[in-house]
Amino acid sequence: MNITVINHPLVKHKLTLMREADCSTGKFRTLTKELARLMTYEATRDFDVEEYEIDGWCGTITGQRIKGKTVTVVPILRAGLGMLDGVLDLIPSAKISVVGLQRDETTLQPVSYFEKLVDKMDERPALILDPMLATGGSMVATINLLKSKGCRNIKALVLVAAPEGVKLVNDVHPDVTIYTAALDSYLNEDGYIIPGLGDAGDKIFGTKHCA
Numbered sequence: 001m002n003i004t005v006i007n008h009p010l011v012k013h014k015l016t017l018m019r020e021a022d023c024s025t026g027k028f029r030t031l032t033k034e035l036a037r038l039m040t041y042e043a044t045r046d047f048d049v050e051e052y053e054i055d056g057w058c059g060t061i062t063g064q065r066i067k068g069k070t071v072t073v074v075p076i077l078r079a080g081l082g083m084l085d086g087v088l089d090l091i092p093s094a095k096i097s098v099v100g101l102q103r104d105e106t107t108l109q110p111v112s113y114f115e116k117l118v119d120k121m122d123e124r125p126a127l128i129l130d131p132m133l134a135t136g137g138s139m140v141a142t143i144n145l146l147k148s149k150g151c152r153n154i155k156a157l158v159l160v161a162a163p164e165g166v167k168l169v170n171d172v173h174p175d176v177t178i179y180t181a182a183l184d185s186y187l188n189e190d191g192y193i194i195p196g197l198g199d200a201g202d203k204i205f206g207t208k209h210c211a
């Protein structure tokens with residue numbers, strides 16, 4: 001399976017706080033951002049670097065910088081927006097490509113309602129952001145879109161993944177690594193991850209406080 005579960009004590013601690021039934025909107029939002037920041041550190045570990053010369057205080061020295069075209073971060077609306085600032089804390093120059101998808105509550109299929117990608121997608125690594133990987137339909141639709149624009153280096157950052165979603169993404173796009181804070185147990189009959197977080201979009205935006 002092409003998945004990295006980030007088993008860091010801070011990640012486990014913060015994700016558990018998010019699972020508390022009475023976690024407030026403000027706290028949920030803060031924790032989402034903090035986890036995204038920690039996950040970015042791990043997900044960018046294999047980025048290529050190149051050497052270049054800089055003027056240091058004692059003369060010319062050889063430094064290193066990330067090689068190639070600037071990464072594009074791809075939040076999936078709405079919930080993925082909650083992770084965006086955490087990623088930008090570590091990669092302030094990232095270009096932002098926005099994908100709007102709403103899961104149909106009956107069919108659980110993703111319905112597209114917005115799309116605005118940056119230029120030169122074929123030259124940039126992409127980090128897709130979405131707190132929840134449930135059936136995997138929204139993630140596969142997003143990867144399909146990015147690949148249709150020529151994107152070849154794609155990673156997916158999610159807070160919680162269901163085995164069903166991981167299998168779908170791995171089957172359809174085995175080249176895409178999923179980074180997650182937790183691999184949970186299963187999907188319930190309504191397509192919610194168990195134990196999961198409930199409806200992450202509703203919790204981040206304050207539209208509802210139940211699963």
Ligand SMILES: O=P(O)(O)OC[C@H]1O[C@H](OP(=O)(O)OP(=O)(O)O)[C@H](O)[C@@H]1O
Nearest residue numbers: 077078079102103134135136137138201
């Ligand atoms: O893996 P899937 O089965 O596709 O489900 C996961 C998707 O569902 C949620 O979004 P939702 O459709 O609720 O939209 P929202 O972010 O606006 O709440 C979540 O944020 C993912 O995008």
Ligand SMILES: O=c1cc[nH]c(=O)[nH]1
Nearest residue numbers: 134192193198199200
């Ligand atoms: O558990 C789930 C599944 C899909 N979307 C969510 O926000 N939560």
Ligand SMILES: [Mg+2]
Nearest residue numbers: 199200201202
């Ligand atoms: Mg939602």
